[in-house]
Amino acid sequence: MSNTDTSLPKWLSGRRYCTIKDLMRLFEVSRATIDRWHRENPSFPRKHKFGNPFNENCSTRFIVPEVNAYVAMIEGDRAEWTKQFDPVDSDTK
DSSP: OOOTTOOSOHHHHTOSEEOHHHHHHHHTOOHHHHHHHHHHOTTSOOOEEEEEGGGTEEEEEEEHHHHHHHHHHHHHHHHHHHGGGSOOOOOOO
8 A cells, every 4th residue: 555645644554454443543532433433424434354253253454545535535525614714815905
C-alpha cells in the first residue's frame, strides 16, 4: 500500500489489517461506538473474521485500505460541510 495519499496516521497506514482497538484509538471512541457505527452505517468499514469461529479461535479485523477510504470520505464530507461557515471574500478596496 502506498502511503502517499493516506488519511491515516503513520502508526496505522503501513499495515494491511487493524483491530477494533486500533479503530478505537484512531477515532477516540469506545468499542460500543465502533460496534454501533458498524451496525448502523453501511459506509463504515466491514468487519472480517479470521480463524475458526466454531471453536472460538477467531479474531475480528478491518482492512486498512477500507478504513483509509472511510476516513478520506468523512474528511471530505467535513470539509464540504464547513465551507458554509467560511467567511465570504470581500474585494471592496
